[in-house]
Amino acid sequence: MSAAWALALAAAADPAPICTDRPAKANAVCTVPPGEFQVESSAIGWAQSGDGGARTTLLYVGSSVMKYGVDRRSDLQLGFTPYLRFKNREAGRQEVISGIGDLTIRYKYRLTDGERPVQVAIIPFIKVPTAKRGMGNRRVEGGLAVPISFTLSGPVALTLGPEVDVLADGDGAGRHAALINLVNLSATVVPRLTIAGELWSNINFDPAGTARQASADAAVAYALSDRVQIDGGVNAGLTRHTPDIEFYAGFSFKL
Numbered sequence: 021m022s023a024a025w026a027l028a029l030a031a032a033a034d035p036a037p038i039c040t041d042r043p044a045k046a047n048a049v050c051t052v053p054p055g056e057f058q059v060e061s062s063a064i065g066w067a068q069s070g071d072g073g074a075r076t077t078l079l080y081v082g083s084s085v086m087k088y089g090v091d092r093r094s095d096l097q098l099g100f101t102p103y104l105r106f107k108n109r110e111a112g113r114q115e116v117i118s119g120i121g122d123l124t125i126r127y128k129y130r131l132t133d134g135e136r137p138v139q140v141a142i143i144p145f146i147k148v149p150t151a152k153r154g155m156g157n158r159r160v161e162g163g164l165a166v167p168i169s170f171t172l173s174g175p176v177a178l179t180l181g182p183e184v185d186v187l188a189d190g191d192g193a194g195r196h197a198a199l200i201n202l203v204n205l206s207a208t209v210v211p212r213l214t215i216a217g218e219l220w221s222n223i224n225f226d227p228a229g230t231a232r233q234a235s236a237d238a239a240v241a242y243a244l245s246d247r248v249q250i251d252g253g254v255n256a257g258l259t260r261h262t263p264d265i266e267f268y269a270g271f272s273f274k275l
Contacts, residue, residue: 036246040272041085043239043251044218046179046204047167049139051130052089057275060085065268071260074110078263083121099124104155122156123148139169159188165200175208181220190228198224212243220255234258235266247274 039050040060052058061084069076083101090096101121108115126145132138146162163185170178183200199222206216218237223230239253252269 038243038247038249038272038274040241040249040251042270042272043241043253043268044204044206044216044237045202045220045255046181046216046218047128047141047143047165048179049130049132049141049167049169050134051093051128051141052087052095052274054089054091056089058087058089058095058272059275060087060270060272062268062270064270065266067255067263067266069257069263074108076106076108079105079107080121085124085126094127094129097124097126097128099126100150104151106155117154119152119155120150122151137171139171141167143167157188157192159192161185161187163198177206179204179206187224187226190226194227196225196227198222214241215239216241231261232259233262235262248272 036053038058039048040058041047042060042062061082062080063082065078065080065083067078080101081103083099085097085099087095087097100123103118104121105116105118124145124147126143128141128143131140131142143165144162145165147160149156149158149160151158163183165181165183168180168182172178179202181200181202181204185198185200186195187198188194189196200220202218202220204216204218206214208214216237216239218239220233220235220237222233224233235255235257237253237255239251241249241251243249249272250269251271253267255263255266257264257266
């Protein structure tokens with residue numbers, strides 16, 4: 021989840037404790053140890069949005085990332101959601117659509133070593149359109165995330181998450197940029213228990229109209245062992261283009 025999570029567990033338990041990109045939206049700088057596999061999954065998640073007389077709910081099950089440690093500084097990641105269900109209700113009518121999500125391929129490379137108080141990584145990624153139309157846009161998209169983590173006092177860390185995405189235009193005619201950023205503050209309050217608060221924003225510069233999203237998020241993670249973590253969180257939307265509320269719960273483990 022964050023540098024604080026990894027540092028606190030390293031001091032209290034295994035020399036290579038599990039370190040994940042979940043919960044919350046922040047990416048961690050740490051990578052999976054070379055030659056090891058790691059799974060990070062949202063067992064279940066639910067989000068709801070309302071705008072005027074329309075109300076949309078999203079249910080997702082098993083949204084997971086499989087990681088493989090390439091070397092001591094990098095890992096390869098495959099992300100996929102096996103089941104999504106959208107329900108839209110407006111003016112007394114209801115539409116439901118369900119199916120699989122898109123596939124995301126990411127490569128994380130850590131630019132700094134594990135001893136420095138400031139840690140930086142780069143994560144180039146690409147989205148492969150596997151979701152059917154109506155659940156996805158059937159277009160290849162990608163981007164670059166640059167997580168930056170600062171070790172503060174004790175088991176406390178601050179993570180910044182600048183990211184630029186290259187997205188397909190809504191009318192399919194071209195491509196445009198979206199800029200994402202976040203500020204994540206996390207701390208280990210008791211051994212193996214980490215909490216985090218986060219502010220997240222996304223500005224999508226679609227030629228049809230700029231959409232601004234923002235949320236205030238909270239998350240908690242608990243390490244059952246040095247190889248297994250459970251977690252959960254809630255995200256509260258701050259703009260009309262952001263889901264009003266989202267809940268999720270999940271787990272991570274090293275194989």
